[in-house]
Amino acid sequence: MNARLTVLGFAALLGGAALALGGGLPKQQPPLRGDLNIHDPTVLRLSGGYVAMGTGYEGIDGGTIRLKTSADGVTWADAGHLGNTQPAWVNTLLGQSPPNLWAPSLSQRGNVTYLYFAASTFGKNTSGIGLMTNAKLDPKRPGVGWVDRGLVLSSKAGDSFNAIDPARLDTADGRAWLAYGSWWDGIRLRELDPVSGLTRPGTAEVRLASRGGKAIEAPSLVQHGGYTYLFVSFDRCCAGLSSTYRIMVGRSRSVTGPYLDRAGHPLLDGGGSEVQTSKGRYIGPGGQEVFRTPAGDMLTYHFYDGDQGGTPLLQTSLIVWGADGWPTLPALPSGEQP
Template sequence: MRVQRALLLACLAGSIGPAIAQEATTQPELSGVIAIHDPSVIEYGGRFASFATGVENAADSGTPRTKTSPDGTAWRETGALPGGLPGWVETELGYTPKNLWAPSISHHGGTHYLYYSASSFGENDSAIGVMTNKQFDITEPAEGWQDQGMVLRSHDGDDFNAIDPFRIDTDGRSYLAYGSYWDGIRMVELDPESGMLKDGAADPIRLASRDDDAIEAPSLLEHDGRYYLFVSFDACCRGAESTYRIMVGRADEISGPYLDADDTPMLEGGGTEVLASTGRYRGPGGQEIFMNDGEPWLTYHYYDAEDAGTPKLQIAPLRWTEDGWPKLDPLPVSNGT
């Protein structure tokens, strides 16, 4: 979710410019329809669109939901992706998921890709699929998607879970990071054009683990010659009682090893905290990186303790410490109303 400069100018000019983001002293204050879970955002020409986990047992079959914004601060609902569950999902899994989880939008070579998860809570009998869109319209983000089928699969008894996909294109190659609980986060190489697994690709690379403890929602960023792996630790989906927190590690190569600020490997449970529960903002997580005017921003959801624990959207520019670690501005006092 890419938002640009400070909110004062946004009010005056109707858009958020890159300079304001750099001058802001708190994270942007969002308004409108911002109830969301597992957000992914894209921006074009100062306009924004978001994708999120679908609504359980909804008439639309729980397909990913979308929102749009003319400036990155004021958001409105634009509906779920039409067409219901892709046909392969029930056939492959042998059951009907209540919804599709954690969609992740990316762009490569004139095509937009939307990766998504099909699973059941607490199980790793799961799959990741992908849709493509060659005529994406940011004002109508639910339209134009064509399902391309399953990308990868996990089964009961595997030591990984095929959910929470995130694609990164770097150095002429494409990768998909994924994973939740079990043995943690993995990454596999993709064919850049089809978005499917690359023929002859090596076995998946293990990036992070907490020895069966809670870790999920990977997102990768290349910045100043290093790679950063953002993940969520602990528990989501408990409203204001959620304990999610956003963690990060970094590496010199995309394949790792990722270390935290104390040099503890993320494969050994390491991670440097970026954001944890603060005030009304409980359980921040489900994060993704997106680029805004060439600068990295973070989008995530939090559970609003002053609104019955409703999950809501937040976005923020990444700042950097002198020794190259990402951090966030303080949260706004009144956001989430």
């Protein structure tokens, strides 16, 4: 990929050539093209292109994690699925192989790519978070080279949390953390061994955010300007045109919290500042995760397309960091405001 194509690709990804050429922040999120059918997306930028993964299709290809690839982060192509069978520990944990695996999360440390994902069934918190690693992920062959590292952590009926929706954060001090959780008592955090990617023995679980049993899930952490930011999804997921998902955020001076919203309301007490909600054809935006590029911090999420009967589609956006340190997103691609 030559330098001109790289610059033009970033310009398109960020919403216009003006940004790449020094003309200011983008006025809208990029209009993506190609095969965008994905749910609970995670995106990783590599030297040879972009890889996206999402929740498996129910009852299709073993329900394993779906793969998408892109040369520029704008035009996407389907790249199949990750294996034909679910890891053996899933059946052992759940007593069955569920219709699909959920909510993958990609991250890198050195040359190693870590893929966390969830195994569960809808409405139950008998769940587990698994890990696969890849020593040299090739964006042109994203299904090759993965090694199953097994179960990272689990929850069971009677627990106050649900072990799904994982997202890893590596910090400048060399430590690593895993945020997770859905409904029940909300979002939790565990410290990881940064090399193995498994939980560090003897470390305590930390509560980050809760709505007292109401809908909160899909955590993602990113650090910026001396704060750690926690993005989450509120309200109803997975209902197509009836979805009410919306993206919320809070921040803390410490990875372990406490996280507060713009008004100073604790996320552990139901707080959260809205980043994006339904508008026009973009229904129920959520399942978000932050990923980083040389052009800036990006947010990927899915929405249910009102023009396609509620099909879940991929969207990405530059995160605009305000003078006050709070994140916002540009206008939606069709001109609707977030």
